[in-house]
Amino acid sequence: xxxxxxxxxxxxxxxxxxxxxxxxxxxxxxxxxxxxxxxxxxxxxxxxxxxxxxxxxxxxxxxxxxxxxxxxxxxxxxxxxxxxxxxxxxxxxxxxxxxxxxxxxxxxxxxxxxxxxxxxxxxxxxxxxxxxxxxxxxxxxxxxxxxxxxxxxxxxxxxxxxxxxxxxxxxxxxxxxxxxxxxxxxxxxxxxxxxxxxxxxxxxxxxxxxxxxxxxxxxxxxxxxxxxxxxxxxxxxxxxxxxxxxxxxxxxxxxxxxxxxxxxxxxxxxxxxxxxxxxxxxxxxxxxxxxxxxxxxxxxxxxxxxxxxxxxxxxxxxxxxxxxxxxxxxxxxxxxxxxxxxxxxxxxxxxxxxxxxxxxxxxxxxxxxxxxxxxxxxxxxxxxxxxxxxxxxxxxxxxxxxxxxxxxxxxxxxxxxxxxxxxxxxxxxxxxxxxxxxxxxxxxxxxxxxxxxxxxxxxxxxxxxxxxxxxxxxxxxxxxxxxxxxxxxxxxxxxxxxxxxxxxxxxxxxxxxxxxxxxxxxxxxxxxxxxxxxxxxxxxxxxxxxxxxxxxxxxxxxxxxxxxxxxxxxxxxxxxxxxxxx
Amino acid sequence: xxxxxxxxxxxxxxxxxxxxxxxxxxxxxxxxxxxxxxxxxxxxxxxxxxxxxxxxxxxxxxxxxxxxxxxxxxxxxxxxxxxxxxxxxxxxxxxxxxxxxxxxxxxxxxxxxxxxxxxxxxxxxxxxxxxxxxxxxxxxxxxxxxxxxxxxxxxxxxxxxxxxxxxxxxxxxxxxxxxxxxxxxxxxxxxxxxxxxxxxxxxxxxxxxxxxxxxxxxxxxxxxxxxxxxxxxxxxxxxxxxxxxxxxxxxxxxxxxxxxxxxxxxxxxxxxxxxxxxxxxxxxxxxxxxxxxxxxxxxxxxxxxxxxxxxxxxxxxxxxxxxxxxxxxxxxxxxxxxxxxxxxxxxxxxxxxxxxxxxxxxxxxxxxxxxxxxxxxxxxxxxxxxxxxxxxxxxxxx
Numbered sequence: 001x002x003x004x005x006x007x008x009x010x011x012x013x014x015x016x017x018x019x020x021x022x023x024x025x026x027x028x029x030x031x032x033x034x035x036x037x038x039x040x041x042x043x044x045x046x047x048x049x050x051x052x053x054x055x056x057x058x059x060x061x062x063x064x065x066x067x068x069x070x071x072x073x074x075x076x077x078x079x080x081x082x083x084x085x086x087x088x089x090x091x092x093x094x095x096x097x098x099x100x101x102x103x104x105x106x107x108x109x110x111x112x113x114x115x116x117x118x119x120x121x122x123x124x125x126x127x128x129x130x131x132x133x134x135x136x137x138x139x140x141x142x143x144x145x146x147x148x149x150x151x152x153x154x155x156x157x158x159x160x161x162x163x164x165x166x167x168x169x170x171x172x173x174x175x176x177x178x179x180x181x182x183x184x185x186x187x188x189x190x191x192x193x194x195x196x197x198x199x200x201x202x203x204x205x206x207x208x209x210x211x212x213x214x215x216x217x218x219x220x221x222x223x224x225x226x227x228x229x230x231x232x233x234x235x236x237x238x239x240x241x242x243x244x245x246x247x248x249x250x251x252x253x254x255x256x257x258x259x260x261x262x263x264x265x266x267x268x269x270x271x272x273x274x275x276x277x278x279x280x281x282x283x284x285x286x287x288x289x290x291x292x293x294x295x296x297x298x299x300x301x302x303x304x305x306x307x308x309x310x311x312x313x314x315x316x317x318x319x320x321x322x323x324x325x326x327x328x329x330x331x332x333x334x335x336x337x338x339x340x341x342x343x344x345x346x347x348x349x350x351x352x353x354x355x356x357x358x359x360x361x362x363x364x365x366x367x368x369x370x371x372x373x374x375x376x377x378x379x380x381x382x383x384x385x386x387x388x389x390x391x392x393x394x395x396x397x398x399x400x401x402x403x404x405x406x407x408x409x410x411x412x413x414x415x416x417x418x419x420x421x422x423x424x425x426x427x428x429x430x431x432x433x434x435x436x437x438x439x440x441x442x443x444x445x446x447x448x449x450x451x452x453x454x455x456x457x458x459x460x461x462x463x464x465x466x467x468x469x470x471x472x473x474x475x476x477x478x479x480x481x482x483x484x485x486x487x488x489x490x491x492x493x494x495x496x497x498x499x500x501x502x503x504x505x506x507x508x509x510x511x512x513x514x515x516x517x518x519x520x521x522x523x524x525x526x527x528x529x530x531x532x533x534x535x536x537x538x539x540x541x542x543x544x545x546x547x548x549x550x551x552x553x554x555x556x557x558x559x560x561x562x563x564x565x566x567x568x569x570x571x572x573x574x575x576x577x578x579x580x581x582x
Numbered sequence: 583x584x585x586x587x588x589x590x591x592x593x594x595x596x597x598x599x600x601x602x603x604x605x606x607x608x609x610x611x612x613x614x615x616x617x618x619x620x621x622x623x624x625x626x627x628x629x630x631x632x633x634x635x636x637x638x639x640x641x642x643x644x645x646x647x648x649x650x651x652x653x654x655x656x657x658x659x660x661x662x663x664x665x666x667x668x669x670x671x672x673x674x675x676x677x678x679x680x681x682x683x684x685x686x687x688x689x690x691x692x693x694x695x696x697x698x699x700x701x702x703x704x705x706x707x708x709x710x711x712x713x714x715x716x717x718x719x720x721x722x723x724x725x726x727x728x729x730x731x732x733x734x735x736x737x738x739x740x741x742x743x744x745x746x747x748x749x750x751x752x753x754x755x756x757x758x759x760x761x762x763x764x765x766x767x768x769x770x771x772x773x774x775x776x777x778x779x780x781x782x783x784x785x786x787x788x789x790x791x792x793x794x795x796x797x798x799x800x801x802x803x804x805x806x807x808x809x810x811x812x813x814x815x816x817x818x819x820x821x822x823x824x825x826x827x828x829x830x831x832x833x834x835x836x837x838x839x840x841x842x843x844x845x846x847x848x849x850x851x852x853x854x855x856x857x858x859x860x861x862x863x864x865x866x867x868x869x870x871x872x873x874x875x876x877x878x879x880x881x882x883x884x885x886x887x888x889x890x891x892x893x894x895x896x897x898x899x900x901x902x903x904x905x906x907x908x909x910x911x912x913x914x915x916x917x918x919x920x921x922x923x924x925x926x927x928x929x930x931x932x933x934x935x936x937x938x939x940x941x942x943x944x945x946x947x948x949x950x951x952x953x954x955x956x957x958x959x960x961x962x963x964x965x966x967x968x969x970x971x972x973x974x975x976x977x978x979x980x
Contacts, residue, residue, distance in 0.1 A: 072802075073808075127802070128782070203606050389757065401803070404805075404806035405803075405804065406802070406805075407801075407802075407804075408801065408802045408803070410798065410799060410800045410801065412798070413801055413940070417938055417940055420936055420937050420941075421938075421941070423936050424937045425604050427929075427936065428929025428932045429929070429932075431925075431929065432925050436925075438584060439584050441584075442586075459783055471869070471940065472872040472944075475873070475876055475944060475948070476876070478926075478933070479876050479926075482922070482925060482926035482929070483880075485922065485925045486887075487926070489921050489925070493917055493921075514893070518890060519886070519890040522886050523882070523883040524883075526831055526832060526886055526951055527882055529824070530824040530827065530878065530879060530882070531879070533823050533824040534820055536877060537819055538816070542817075542820075542868065542871065545876070554753045
């Protein structure tokens with residue numbers, strides 16, 4: 001018996017020491033103030049130390065630390081069956097590469113289900129930047145721009161088809177999958193125009209009359225513009241004198257209309273095979289007029305980003321691009337060979353640099369480029385150029401991804417939540433301490449000691465597992481504390497019952513623990529079962545709750561049934577107590 | 583020995599009809615309130631859409647002009663500014679202008695009509711704070727004098743609504759969070775086909791309409807319609823599976839009907855908490871689900887404790903009739919039930935009062951749930967056992 005006791009004591013001591021040992025890195029980590037510092041500001045020594053203990057601490061969830069949580073869905077609809085199979089894994093790899101180069105500490109990127117990727121970026125500040133970095137497909141293509149006469153012919157044909165449609169009032173079906181709206185044109189044209197509807201893209205119903213109601217006479221840069229039913233498509237374009245004519249310009253406010261028209265199946269049919277239209281990546285300004293460029297490109301690209309060896313953000317050296325951030329790219333040997341051939345064969349033609357279907361620039365080929373060097377200009381700032389370079393280096397996603405869920409928490413809200421959470425827990429805990437000591441006296445104190453150990457173990461466990469503490473997780477801890485107190489209350493009430501029945505102190509304690517064992521075991525185990533099921537089937541915040549609850553339940557059984565009991569054993573084994581402070 | 587009450591003998595089981603009626607009525611009112619309000623008030627978590635939590639702050643522009651060293655700039659960025667922002671609810675736009683030679687600095691000073699420039703200056707909305715001595719104090723005094731709160735442009739829920747209504751954002755709901763003068767708002771756009779970029783649009787609109795106000799976006803959430811539906815389904819599956827697991831475990835440890843009674847009590851708790859939220863027209867969000875799960879866990883614990891006592895008494899008090907036996911079991915564990923409820927309830931109250939805005943709804947659900955959890959054990963789960971027992975007895979007699 002005595003020997004047995006000794007082992008139990010040693011075991012308890014060992015668990016306490018272990019608890020403190022596992023808790024120490026977390027203490028160190030949050031004391032150091034590393035969280036508030038930017039990674040770039042740290043010394044190498046600090047950084048090394050931080051990384052070495054990071055995996056041994058309790059992680060704070062995004063809701064507490066601030067940061068970004070994204071769920072991406074890989075759009076496999078355009079892929080062939082054999083590519084679709086591992087598309088998600090490849091996309092995940094690409095995204096991981098991008099984020100690693102972006103430099104977020106402890107990102108969490110994982111697959112969810114068949115075609116989803118969860119990305120968690122704790123402590124992230126610049127939300128838009130991260131979203132662009134992760135969400136862009138980054139398919140880089142080099143396409144030849146069609147020349148003026150080809151473009152003119154296509155435009156004429158488009159005007160012809162469109163004007164005929166409007167005259168005959170033929171129903172137009174749009175090739176829009178969401179809601180193909182059919183409209184009787186003639187009746188709608190006779191209605192008085194109200195105001196320009198700019199949100200045709202958003203609602204999914206694209207009706208052609210709305211598009212024309214909004215058309216106003218645009219005179220810009222000198223040349224007046226002909227607006228007529230004869231040339232409905234051309235009338236949406238602007239021309240600036242002195243500009244090249246192998247690209248089209250569209251006023252900012254007309255963009256949705258043109259986009260809608262270019263989705264119409266009849267109009268699409270007028271574009272000869274092997275050609276496609278592409279817009280510029282951003283609106284430009286000329287004399288205070290915002291406009292977009294539209295290019296007719298050869299569909300088949302000459303070269304893609306797959307031939308890229310390297311991409312770096314640099315500052316431009318040329319006359320027009322001096323001090324402008326840009327991305328300089330280096331092609332691999334095969335890419336350089338193709339590039340040299342293409343440029344050699346198409347001197348004086350324009351080669352468009354197309355990223356995700358948008359034309360970034362379309363310089364004229366001056367002479368053959370043999371060394372495989374190319375540049376992308378038009379980045380707004382150096383950060384944007386840097387991100388573009390990262391994205392290009394990491395490679396294109398095998399398929400486009402859609403953001404289907406986003407949760408961003410600002411850092412200040414997280415700090416508030418932590419502070420308020422800590423205050424609440426402190427006050428709640430203080431109440432429990434006072435109440436227990438008031439109600440159970442000496443035994444209450446023992447219960448509080450057990451409770452303190454309970455919390456220590458819980459946190460130590462979470463640190464050892466490198467688990468994440470979320471706001472619902474704090475609620476889980478509260479429930480655990482409640483259940484731990486309950487275990488002690490159960491025991492004490494039982495002991496009181498036994499004492500009231502006239503038992504001696506020692507046997508009352510003995511019986512109390514013995515009889516309560518099953519109660520605590522059953523109630524904790526049922527709750528544990530639900531917690532585990534929640535972890536299995538729940539998502540995000542609920543999982544955080546389930547983790548802290550499950551760990552807490554196991555620990556509270558240990559503290560109540562082993563530690564508390566052992567303390568009582570220690571008290572009673574020395575001498576026979578006549579009364580018990582309970 | 584402090585004791586709230588000695589041995590009680592309250593005939594809890596006798597009150598069962600009243601309790602059943604009360605619970606039924608409460609649930610009924612909840613259901614009616616759903617119909618009156620035209621549906622369940624789901625949050626974006628379940629319905630899909632946009633959720634924005636933002637805080638409007640007054641904004642101050644501060645120029646730091648220096649050419650010699652970086653100490654002033656660093657002190658301002660690292661110490662003065664965060665302190666100001668925190669204490670005065672300000673947003674400071676810091677513009678650092680550094681010159682590597684005196685000429686450039688002087689030229690710039692001339693353009694601002696600053697004379698006798700010596701070293702480093704801070705310019706706060708065109709008012710100059712001289713030299714590097716006690717810049718900290720001077721800035722504070724100056725900002726205090728000018729009282730940015732008083733100059734805060736009139737922005738409130740009305741102005742926000744007016745501003746955003748023009749943009750025809752369907753299904754939009756704007757609410758104040760906390761006190762009016764804290765300028766914290768929640769914008770919800772619950773619509774199945776919300777544009778993912780909607781948050782960005784709103785941000786741009788607000789920045790354009792209120793140029794002198796800084797909007798801090800504390801939380802921004804977008805949930806696609808598919809995710810919402812999936813979440814709803816997954817939560818439901820998780821709950822159903824855990825209920826089945828409880829029936830099986832309790833059925834195995836006790837008897838099948840104990841498992842069933844426990845589960846009915848849990849469904850009772852979950853549904854009444856849900857009804858409570860519907861009556862108050864609070865949002866059903868993912869944190870509400872977490873709260874309900876907590877309640878279920880707590881209530882289950884409570885129920886098992888009493889069932890355990892019944893199980894034990896079945897062995898000890900073989901002569902007692904079943905109704906009395908259950909009643910005795912409830913009474914002997916009553917002090918424990920109340921003490922535990924109290925030690926859980928008080929911390930939850932504290933959480934509700936001090937836990938902050940984010941957790942308030944969750945704490946409210948927990949508040950209701952801890953009470954209903956204890957109630958259901960005594961007045962629903964245990965009486966159900968008696969009702970079923972008596973029915974079985976009657977059948978046996980016939």
